[in-house]
Amino acid sequence: MATENNHIALMFNDIAPTYDKLNHILSLNVDKSWRRKAVHRVKKAVSGVEKPLLLDVACGTADSTIALAKINDNVRVNGVDISEGMLKIGEEKVGKLGLNDRIIFSVSSAENIDFQDDIYDAALVAFGVRNFSDRETGLKEILRVLKPNGTLIVLELSEPQNIIIRWFYNLYFKHILPFIGKCVSGNKEAYRYLQKTVEKFPMPKEFIAMLESCGYSEIKHKALTFGLCRIYQAKKV
Numbered sequence: 001m002a003t004e005n006n007h008i009a010l011m012f013n014d015i016a017p018t019y020d021k022l023n024h025i026l027s028l029n030v031d032k033s034w035r036r037k038a039v040h041r042v043k044k045a046v047s048g049v050e051k052p053l054l055l056d057v058a059c060g061t062a063d064s065t066i067a068l069a070k071i072n073d074n075v076r077v078n079g080v081d082i083s084e085g086m087l088k089i090g091e092e093k094v095g096k097l098g099l100n101d102r103i104i105f106s107v108s109s110a111e112n113i114d115f116q117d118d119i120y121d122a123a124l125v126a127f128g129v130r131n132f133s134d135r136e137t138g139l140k141e142i143l144r145v146l147k148p149n150g151t152l153i154v155l156e157l158s159e160p161q162n163i164i165i166r167w168f169y170n171l172y173f174k175h176i177l178p179f180i181g182k183c184v185s186g187n188k189e190a191y192r193y194l195q196k197t198v199e200k201f202p203m204p205k206e207f208i209a210m211l212e213s214c215g216y217s218e219i220k221h222k223a224l225t226f227g228l229c230r231i232y233q234a235k236k237v
């Protein structure tokens with residue numbers, strides 16, 4: 001697990017400088033609205049909490065972390081990621097926005113979160129869970145650090161089910177995306193990896209069963225943009 005995480009971290013370190021730009025180009029900016037929807041769910045989940053403490057797992061360059069910190073002025077966020085390169089870009093963005101006093105980053109894997117039990121009101125994993133080298137261990141770790149009644153929101157890319165949309169999706173993901181990825185980041189493999197991880201990611205029924213087996217309850221799921229992305233919501237009871 002550690003070796004695989006090292007390999008993944010090195011790959012994200014390599015693409016970190018172009019990650020944000022490519023994300024927005026490759027998704028035609030739709031990734032922003034997907035993140036907004038996920039953050040809105042976190043906001044609703046913690047609406048009754050006076051000073052919410054939030055965890056952003058696999059926070060990368062901190063777009064999701066910053067959006068969480070902006071829920072309201074009382075929110076505090078811990079962002080964790082295995083890639084120092086991604087976190088460095090995130091830290092720069094947070095510094096420019098003057099949010100240093102409300103966001104703390106640490107290099108930590110989802111499979112071994114360096115925080116005590118039962119402290120977070122909610123956790124978000126945006127486009128990160130499919131990268132976990134041991135998904136069940138990561139999900140159980142997040143459950144451990146959530147407070148009872150805490151909420152997990154997972155946002156993840158997925159293969160669309162509709163045959164026609166899937167045809168265009170395959171053309172785009174298997175051919176166009178690695179090409180653009182290589183041109184902009186210089187790393188074609190990283191964008192092939194993206195396609196492979198989406199292909200391997202479980203379909204909703206299976207992922208919901210995994211969340212249940214990891215100990216989560218009240219699991220909900222919603223497909224976004226023809227099923228190109230999905231939001232999962234689950235609780236620790």
Ligand SMILES: C[S@@+](CC[C@H](N)C(=O)[O-])C[C@H]1O[C@@H](n2cnc3c(N)ncnc32)[C@H](O)[C@@H]1O
Nearest residue numbers: 012058059060081082083109110126128131132
């Ligand atoms: C596609 S990026 C998503 C970043 C960010 N959440 C966003 O919305 O743009 C995936 C991130 O997951 C991180 N990652 C991969 N495996 C991880 C693990 N096991 N634990 C923590 N972070 C991980 C990578 O370093 C990378 O920054």
